[in-house]
Structures are given as C-alpha cells and as structure tokens.
Amino acid sequence: MIFRIAKFMNLYGKLSDAELVDLLKSGDQTAFTEIFNRFQSLLYIFAYKRTGNREEAKDLIHELFLMLWEKRSELHIPSGLPAYLFTVLRNRIFDLYKRKKVSQRYIETFQKYLDHNHNTTDHLIRHNNLSELISREIAALPCKMREVFELSRKTNLTRKEIALTLNLSEQTVKSHMHHALKILKGRLGYMLAFVFIIYP
Incomplete structure (x- = not known):
C-alpha cells in the first residue's frame, strides 16, 4: 500500500x-x-x-x-x-x-518612492499605455525566459534561488536574464528603463 x-x-x-x-x-x-x-x-x-x-x-x-x-x-x-x-x-x-x-520608516520611504515615480511617469503611462505595452512585451518572451525575468523583477530572488525554484542551473538563469533584457531593449528602446519602475 x-x-x-x-x-x-x-x-x-x-x-x-x-x-x-x-x-x-x-x-x-x-x-x-x-x-x-x-x-x-x-x-x-x-x-x-x-x-x-x-x-x-x-x-x-x-x-x-x-x-x-x-x-x-x-x-x-x-x-x-x-x-x-x-x-x-x-x-x-x-x-x-x-x-x-x-518598519514604519521603511514603509514611508517606500511610499515616497512610489509617489515620486507615479508623479514623474503618470502622464506617460496614461497617454501612451506604457504599462500595458511593457506587460505585453514581457508576456511575449519565451516561456522559461519570462518566468526567470518575472521572478527576478517581482520577487527579488537571487540567481541561485531562481535556479532552485525552476530547477535550472545558475548559468542558464543568467543567460535567460541577459537575453530577456536584450530582447526587451530591442523592442522597447529607451522605454526599457521604465520596466524597473513598473516592476521594481
């Protein structure tokens, strides 16, 4: 049994x-x-x-x-x-x-960071649908590459932790991140910088 x-x-x-x-x-x-x-x-x-x-x-x-x-x-x-x-x-x-x-001071600092970036980029996001555009381009990445990229940006896991989570080698994780950024840079150009604001 x-x-x-x-x-x-x-x-x-x-x-x-x-x-x-x-x-x-x-x-x-x-x-x-x-x-x-x-x-x-x-x-x-x-x-x-x-x-x-x-x-x-x-x-x-x-x-x-x-x-x-x-x-x-x-x-x-x-x-x-x-x-x-x-x-x-x-x-x-x-x-x-x-x-x-x-962690009140941390929360207040984090909120100020969000408020600041909201003020400086809000008009771009409203008028150019920047957030939606970036999300679409990330979603269009190859499946495993997208998983690695999103784990890195959304959870702040280390390369080793991502490798363990996805059962990959650290070198493969590094390669996926490199190619993801290269692809996004080619598709988004200067707007790639906003990826690190929208996905801090």
Whole structure:
C-alpha cells in the first residue's frame, strides 16, 4: 500500500507546474501536496530572510498555502506558479510590516518612492499605455525566459534561488536574464528603463 502511494506521488512529481495548477483547481489534494512539497522550502527561506523570525516565516507559509487551497477554484496565474507564489508571499510580508509597525520608516520611504515615480511617469503611462505595452512585451518572451525575468523583477530572488525554484542551473538563469533584457531593449528602446519602475 505504501509503495503504491509513493509510486502515485512520484507520478505527480513529474507533472509541470501548470498541470498541477489545473488539478488543484479541480480539488485534487495530491496536486496540492506536490505543490507544497515543491515550493515550501524556498518560500520559507525567502520569508525568513525578510522577517528574521522563524515562527513568523512559518506562519506566512501556512497562511499562503491555506489561501491557495481555499481559493483554488478562483486561481488566475498568468505568469507561472513560482512567480505567483513569491509575489503573494512578498505582499503578505509587506502587510506584516504594516501590521507590526516595526518598519514604519521603511514603509514611508517606500511610499515616497512610489509617489515620486507615479508623479514623474503618470502622464506617460496614461497617454501612451506604457504599462500595458511593457506587460505585453514581457508576456511575449519565451516561456522559461519570462518566468526567470518575472521572478527576478517581482520577487527579488537571487540567481541561485531562481535556479532552485525552476530547477535550472545558475548559468542558464543568467543567460535567460541577459537575453530577456536584450530582447526587451530591442523592442522597447529607451522605454526599457521604465520596466524597473513598473516592476521594481
């Protein structure tokens, strides 16, 4: 019996992230378990590095996966599962900072940064649909290259962490980032600089 269960789980381990998400949406608990096993360690490291507190990091991961299960039928993950999970976790960490008020100066500084960039680029975004244009060009990147780029820009993971998350070598991650920036520069020209404002 145990052997059959292990063999069954091994089959799920060979599924892609997108396939697991489709199964999760249908209520497949084994798919949920595989997603948890696949990402929880890296997510915990990410949370612990940013909170410095093991219990808070564990709580954040627990809340993240609880949300993932409870809202499974409503999930919309256009950028790939890793980018989705790390982005949600990053936002929850930011919410934790706000609740605890231990990083008020950081939050105020971050808000000033957002306000400043909003003031200096808002008219461009309104009149030229810059944000939509950049999003379309990023979405048009080859699949794995786009995943690497979005993990780098949206979650601030290190090259090594991205490599572990996507099961790639660090050199491959570096190559994907290099080519992504080269492609975007060719398509966006001087507007490439705004990628680092819209995706800080």
